[in-house]
Amino acid sequence: MEHRSRNQRNKNYRPMKNHREQPSDGPRKKKxxxxxxxxxxxxxxxxxxxxxxxxxxxxxxxxxxxxxxxxxxxxxxxxxxxxxxxxxxxxxxxxxxxxxxxxxxxxxxxxxxxxxxxxxxxxxxxxxxxxxxxxxxxxxxxxxxxxxxxxxxxxxxxxxxxxxxxxxxxxxxxxxxxxxxxxxxxxxxxxxxxxxxxxxxxxxxxxxxxxxxRFDQPTIPNEAAFWKFLKLCFNTPRQTLKNNLRTTHYPYQRLSEETLGLRAQQLSFDEFLTIWQLLMP
Structure with a gap:
C-alpha cells in the first residue's frame, strides 16, 4: 500500500505536479x-x-x-x-x-x-x-x-x-x-x-x-529562581558542582560529597530538581 502523509489523506490535498525551482532573478540575498x-x-x-x-x-x-x-x-x-x-x-x-x-x-x-x-x-x-x-x-x-x-x-x-x-x-x-x-x-x-x-x-x-x-511538566517550586540556579551549575561545564556553587549564596554543603563531585553535564533534570529542593531559599 502506498504510504501517504496525514495531510495527503485530506480530500482537499492538492499535490504539486512537479518540483519547480523559484525564479533565479530576485533581490540580493543579505548576509x-x-x-x-x-x-x-x-x-x-x-x-x-x-x-x-x-x-x-x-x-x-x-x-x-x-x-x-x-x-x-x-x-x-x-x-x-x-x-x-x-x-x-x-x-x-x-x-x-x-x-x-x-x-x-x-x-x-x-x-x-x-x-x-x-x-x-x-x-x-x-x-x-x-x-x-x-x-x-x-x-x-x-x-x-x-x-x-x-x-x-x-x-x-x-x-x-x-x-x-x-x-x-x-x-x-x-x-x-x-x-x-x-x-x-x-x-x-x-x-x-x-x-x-x-x-x-x-x-x-x-x-x-x-x-x-508539553503541558505535563512537574511543578518546580520558585521556578524562575530554579532556572537561574541551573545556569550557575553549568557556569563552567568542566568544573564540578561544588566549584560552580562555592562562590554563590546557596548552601551547597547540604549536598553529599559524591553529588558535589559531579559535573552538571552528568545530572538529569530530576536530579537537579532534588538538589534544588534541598538548596532553594
Missing part, C-alpha cells in the same frame, strides 16, 4: 539576515508530512525567503491560513508577486517584535514550519516557549550543532538551555541537510527538528 534559501524539495516534503494540517489549521512560517517552503505548504496542504513573517521587504514583495493564494497572509515584521497574544490568539492552535535564521534561533525558540499554548506542533530547521544542544541529555552540548527547552517541549531529531541543499550554501550542516509543546 545580515542569514539568507540561505533551501532548494531540496524532499526536505520541504518531510517537514510538511511530519505535522498534521487540516482545513481548520493555521500554519505559521518565519522568514519566507523566495517562497520555496511557502508555495509547498499552499500546494500540499488544505490549511485554513498561512501566516508569513518576513523581515526583508524586498523578498516579501517578491513572494507577493510570485505566489497568489487567498490563504496567504504576508507580514513585514521582525518576528522577535511580534505581539503573539494579540496577533496569533485567533489562529490557535498553530503549526510552525520554518527555516529559522541561524543567528536568532534561540531568541525565536524562547519566544515560542513564552507563547507555547498557541502552538500545536511544528518543524524547524536549525544548525545541526544547535539541534544536538537542544536534544542533548548529557555530555558535551548539554546545558541549562537544553533542560529548559526539553522541559517545555518534546523534541525529535529529523534528517540532516547538507550545505549543498541551499543557495548560497552555508558552511555547516543543518537539521530538522520536530517539536510539540
Amino acid at each position: 545580515k539576515f542569514g539568507q540561505h534559501f533551501l532548494r531540496k524539495q524532499s526536505v520541504v516534503d518531510h517537514m510538511i508530512e511530519r505535522v498534521s494540517i487540516t482545513p481548520e489549521t493555521t500554519v505559521m512560517e518565519i522568514g519566507c525567503g523566495d517562497g520555496f517552503l511557502t508555495q509547498s505548504i499552499l500546494h500540499q496542504t488544505p490549511c485554513k491560513n498561512l501566516l508569513v513573517y518576513e523581515i526583508d521587504p524586498e523578498w516579501l514583495h517578491f513572494v507577493k508577486e510570485h505566489i497568489r493564494d487567498p490563504r496567504l497572509h504576508l507580514n513585514l515584521k521582525n518576528i522577535l517584535e511580534l505581539d503573539c497574544e494579540t496577533e496569533l490568539k485567533d489562529h490557535q492552535p498553530l503549526v510552525l514550519l520554518a527555516n529559522l535564521p541561524y543567528q536568532v534561533t534561540f531568541p525565536i525558540l524562547f519566544l515560542i516557549q513564552n507563547h507555547k499554548h498557541l502552538f500545536q506542533e511544528g518543524v524547524v530547521m536549525v544548525q545541526e550543532e544547535v539541534a544536538y544542544k537542544i536534544t542533548a541529555s548529557s555530555g558535551r552540548g548539554f546545558s541549562s538551555t537544553s533542560l529548559f527547552l526539553q522541559h517545555h517541549f518534546k523534541w525529535q531529531l529529523m534528517e540532516r541537510i547538507e550545505p549543498g541543499a541551499f543557495t548560497p550554501p552555508p558552511k555547516i550542516n543543518s537539521r530538522l527538528l520536530y517539536f510539540k509543546p
Whole structure:
C-alpha cells in the first residue's frame, strides 16, 4: 500500500505536479539576515508530512525567503491560513508577486517584535514550519516557549550543532538551555541537510527538528529562581558542582560529597530538581 502523509489523506490535498525551482532573478540575498534559501524539495516534503494540517489549521512560517517552503505548504496542504513573517521587504514583495493564494497572509515584521497574544490568539492552535535564521534561533525558540499554548506542533530547521544542544541529555552540548527547552517541549531529531541543499550554501550542516509543546511538566517550586540556579551549575561545564556553587549564596554543603563531585553535564533534570529542593531559599 502506498504510504501517504496525514495531510495527503485530506480530500482537499492538492499535490504539486512537479518540483519547480523559484525564479533565479530576485533581490540580493543579505548576509545580515542569514539568507540561505533551501532548494531540496524532499526536505520541504518531510517537514510538511511530519505535522498534521487540516482545513481548520493555521500554519505559521518565519522568514519566507523566495517562497520555496511557502508555495509547498499552499500546494500540499488544505490549511485554513498561512501566516508569513518576513523581515526583508524586498523578498516579501517578491513572494507577493510570485505566489497568489487567498490563504496567504504576508507580514513585514521582525518576528522577535511580534505581539503573539494579540496577533496569533485567533489562529490557535498553530503549526510552525520554518527555516529559522541561524543567528536568532534561540531568541525565536524562547519566544515560542513564552507563547507555547498557541502552538500545536511544528518543524524547524536549525544548525545541526544547535539541534544536538537542544536534544542533548548529557555530555558535551548539554546545558541549562537544553533542560529548559526539553522541559517545555518534546523534541525529535529529523534528517540532516547538507550545505549543498541551499543557495548560497552555508558552511555547516543543518537539521530538522520536530517539536510539540508539553503541558505535563512537574511543578518546580520558585521556578524562575530554579532556572537561574541551573545556569550557575553549568557556569563552567568542566568544573564540578561544588566549584560552580562555592562562590554563590546557596548552601551547597547540604549536598553529599559524591553529588558535589559531579559535573552538571552528568545530572538529569530530576536530579537537579532534588538538589534544588534541598538548596532553594
